[in-house]
Amino acid sequence: MSDSPPGAGAAVEPMALRAWRASRAGSWLPTLVALAVVAGVWQLVALHNPSVLPTVPQVFREIADHPGLFARDTGATLRETAVGALVAGDGAFLLAVAMSELPLVERAIMPLAVALNVTPVVAIAPALTLILGFGAAPRYVVTGIVVFFPFLINCLVGLRSVDPEVLEVARSLNASRAEVLWRLRIPSSLPLLFAAARICLPLAVVGAVVAEFSTSGSSSGLGSQIVIAEQYAELPTIFASILLLAAIGIALTLATFALERWLLGWHRAARGLGVR
């Protein structure tokens, strides 16, 4: 916003431009232009280096030619990501509640959680495959491990983010711990919980793909497809899979945004006011 007096801008700015700015289409336009530029550059590079990069139409044709196959693999990876993240997220939330209520639990579990977090998942995945077999199990576990720690930490911080003066008011009313948890701590933690979900879901996709890399021989999934296609140097298949992985990440992020907008209108609005 400029700080010129109201009305001054109206004379300078044509009506049509203002209408366009106000419309929602306007807010998407920069994104679309940027996408078009990237696609254009890609196409140029691909045309000059056919052995390294497939052209944009080639990638889309690849998907269109094998819809069933890609649908199956996308579905598998999406399922691994969603189920792994959901189970691990719920577990992390429950553990965070236990930790915030019982310091003993925090002292017992936190070092383990940190150790698990600093161990690279890429290194754990093959071992898990040997232990759990080449099925879907290690994929869910790896995805879960990736999500677990960031979610745990964010939940814990969120549960502790209640305004201390609000806690004093609750204490002056002799509110029970359960009441404080249910009516104050959990609602206060929701904004951080969603922030965590936005970080963790793309990470979960990474986890699923890493797990698929080490179980590629026997199962479906976009990560498996990439490994197999790599052996035959099938560039369009590789890039089609990458494109679909990006689509999964975007879909999950948008779903989180939508849910957050619906549940946490109060928080977004309050934050908006704070910035002004």
Place this chain on the structure above:
Amino acid sequence: MGSQSEQRGGSARGPGLGLVVEGITKSFGSGRDRALAIADLSVEVPRGRFATVIGPSGCGKSTLLKVVAGLAEADAGTISLFGDAPEQARANKRLGYVPQRPALLPWRTVLENVRFPFQVNRRAGTLATRRPEEVLTSVGLGEVLGRRPHELSGGMQQRVAIARAFAFEPSLLVMDEPFSALDELTRESLRHQLLALWEADQKTVLFVTHSVTEAVVLSDLVIVMSGPPGRVHSVVPVELPRPRGATLEGSEEVQELERVVRRELSAAVAAGEQAQ
């Protein structure tokens, strides 16, 4: 108001114990860092009276309030709220605490915020005779029951916090500089709304302020503190007629009382400096 309220700690002005603070000592820290915040402080507020606490910054006003409200434990001394210890009063939900900032729940509407005290510690019940909507209407918030705190001005938020403490009709209201963050005009209007609210059912009130005018206009007695460590320097009785309207401010009697309180306050500051 029936006999029940008399038995349970009473709201009507009349004979009987009010707030009795006897020989309270409170220190923070331990070992060499131990600092005395309140030293052997005694004071009495008769039932149904409005008492303000005034004194230099850091003299222990907030600490006194927290000890009275059972939010902090004194090292020595006794406190009786209508014959009960603070913990008992808290358990019976007979205590209304208004912190310095509004401390509202951002995800709740104005009305839901005022309902909060009714929803926790339900076993204690309340003696409320008016519905939260009515209390909010009486402080001029009848039109914004469905708004969330971020949609209100600072003055409106503070009125919600006061309504929250009044609505469940506790026997003792404890307020720690509830108007300190507001501009002078808002402050003055809130002062009169608080007076109107209080004059309707005359609870016992302990109210911290830095404003001499506020102290005189609101209270039946002004407790002037010195410190740290906090002590009662003197108690100035204010025998102005009630109900007190806006016309009272600036009158000859008020100005005379303000002079007295100001003189006591300077003496208290001087005494504090000598002690250090």
